[in-house]
Amino acid sequence: MPQVRTNGIDIEYESFGRDGDPLILLIMGFGAQLVFWPDALCQGLAAKGFRVVRFDNRDVGKSTHLVSQTAPDPRALFAEVMAGRRPHVPYTLDDMANDAVGLMDALGVSHAHIVGASMGGMIAQLVAINHPGRTKSLISIMSTTGRRDLPSGNPETLSVLFRPPNSTSHDDLVDASILVQKALSGPGFPSSEAEMRARAERRTDYAAFDLDGIARQSAALIVAQPRNALLKELRCPTLVMHGADDPVIPAAAAKDTAESIPGAELIIIPGMGHDFPPALVPVYLKHIGNFVAKVEVRAV
Numbered sequence: 001m002p003q004v005r006t007n008g009i010d011i012e013y014e015s016f017g018r019d020g021d022p023l024i025l026l027i028m029g030f031g032a033q034l035v036f037w038p039d040a041l042c043q044g045l046a047a048k049g050f051r052v053v054r055f056d057n058r059d060v061g062k063s064t065h066l067v068s069q070t071a072p073d074p075r076a077l078f079a080e081v082m083a084g085r086r087p088h089v090p091y092t093l094d095d096m097a098n099d100a101v102g103l104m105d106a107l108g109v110s111h112a113h114i115v116g117a118s119m120g121g122m123i124a125q126l127v128a129i130n131h132p133g134r135t136k137s138l139i140s141i142m143s144t145t146g147r148r149d150l151p152s153g154n155p156e157t158l159s160v161l162f163r164p165p166n167s168t169s170h171d172d173l174v175d176a177s178i179l180v181q182k183a184l185s186g187p188g189f190p191s192s193e194a195e196m197r198a199r200a201e202r203r204t205d206y207a208a209f210d211l212d213g214i215a216r217q218s219a220a221l222i223v224a225q226p227r228n229a230l231l232k233e234l235r236c237p238t239l240v241m242h243g244a245d246d247p248v249i250p251a252a253a254a255k256d257t258a259e260s261i262p263g264a265e266l267i268i269i270p271g272m273g274h275d276f277p278p279a280l281v282p283v284y285l286k287h288i289g290n291f292v293a294k295v296e297v298r299a300v
Helices: 039-047 074-082 093-107 119-130 155-162 170-184 193-206 211-223 252-260 278-299
Strands: 003-006 009-016 023-027 051-055 112-117 135-141 238-243 265-269
Touching (some): 003 093, 039 278, 051 093, 074 211, 093 119, 112 119, 119 135, 119 211, 135 278, 155 170, 170 193, 238 278, 252 265
Parallel strands (some): 023 051, 023 112, 135 238
8 A cells, every 4th residue: 555754754545436536535543544444435435436545543554653752651641631731642633633634735635525433533523623624524423522521431342442452462463353343333233253353354464553552542532622612613514423322432422513513414323333344334335425425516
């Protein structure tokens, strides 16, 4: 896959469709590589007449890992934030939003449909906030404004999500990935053991596991400030998608996001958890594809 240099780092990306078609930029979430975006979704959107680009955020996959930056202790950072302090971290979600825009610059694209999932949704929101002229539309999936008084996720699920694997051996990494998939899944779109294992194998084989990189991404999440007031200033078409059965970020966060953005459309999907199982791809393809196609028609 190709890489571009921007903001002092190298970003690994993959492109689907024709270069001249309207761009859909996909931003993945916490600790997740570009391959977490299903191939079938990327190919399906490209077949609808869009160029689709997915990429590895900094500190994950094959993009630059900031090994010179000390990995913060997430618990200590959280305690500082709860005490009202603003601790220093290696980078912020705003920096990661700038990476996404830097990738657009390197691709020679002036503006795009910005789509983000989970932490990627937070980054996508910041692209729209900080770079409104580059944002043709915003799609925030299974994400949040970061408001502190919103309901928290299921403690058991969160413990699985943040639990390190038993070791960095291939088998332990695959087993840990399967456990995470089971914890994140929703009751309406189950995956078979074979499907989960295939995804786990691909993710494990794609790039080396980096616990320090995950800690640095976690630090950016912990210190991020609520975005409600800034989101109220957005004027781009916005779609908010969320699972009714999301165990990580409850659906109340999606409602809060949609209420914070003028004119935002809200879709709550029964049975959807916090994941991208094969059974959900047609649902994502329908809603994302229809929304961006509608925005393109309005822009003509």
